[in-house]
Amino acid sequence: MNSQVEDIRVDFVTGSRKIGNFCWASILLSGALGFSTVGFSSYSQKDLIPFLSAEQILFIPQGLVMFFYGIAGSFISLYLWFTIWWNVGSGYNRFDKRKGIFSLFRWGFPGKNRRILIQFYIEDIQAIRMEVQEGFFSRRVLYIKMKSQQNIPLSRIEEYSTLEEMETKAAELARFSKLSIEGI
Known part of the structure; x- marks a missing residue:
């Protein structure tokens, strides 16, 4: 989902x-x-x-191990x-x-740094970069390629279900920000 006004x-x-x-x-909680x-x-x-039957399982070692797995699963859940x-x-x-600024905002875990806000000047952005790896564990990620720094991810790995969807998104961003597209 996106929202676009003339300059924003x-x-x-x-x-x-x-x-x-x-x-x-839910699966982890029920298993735990x-x-x-x-x-x-x-x-x-x-x-x-x-x-x-409770008599079929001895507490030491099977019952103790099962209880440990239950506690571990509960914490992960x-x-x-x-x-x-x-x-x-x-x-x-x-x-x-208008301001020439690209802002990236994310919510983190509670604490002092829960709000993550990173800002860059649009003129420091070199291109929109697409990374695609097909296969069993396919990866489709959009990045912002900075002139002097590392690439900054704009999307999650599993966000784009098709290559066409990712290309459309990259083309929209490139057209709006007047940047080139790298990758593929």
């Missing part, structure tokens, strides 16, 4: 609030609860899961849920031709 263009970037993250966090329940069931020798809650990685890319 704002491209919004989605963060961690994606369907895939919700699914992974299952492992913890099996571990606790083997410790207490009570059948907490109807189809699994909690991390994902907090990342989704705080919407880490969301923000916008703003091109302002």
Whole structure:
């Protein structure tokens, strides 16, 4: 999604609030609860899961390991849920031709540096760069190539589903900011 006025263009970037993250966090949480329940069931020798007898699993070593996996999975799931809650990685890319400034804003983790705002002069930008790697783990990323510094990513790795979509986005940015396109 983007918004464009005559001299200002704002491209919004989605963060961690994606369907895939919700699914992974839910799967991890349910698996972690299952492992913890099996571990606790083997410790207490009570059948907490109807189809699994507590006597079949010894607490040491199987029950203890299952309980450990449950705790580890719970922490990973909690991390994902907090990342989704705080919407880490969301923000916008703003091109302002009037002021001649490109602004990159992202939300980070809570703390002193939660708001990440980086600004550059548009005249310091050399080109819009596209990086494409096809294959099983395909990668399609748009970058801003700076004259004197490293490339700055404008999009996530999985943002563009097709090459045509990525080329269209790069062409729009290049046309608006009067820059060339590199890559492909």
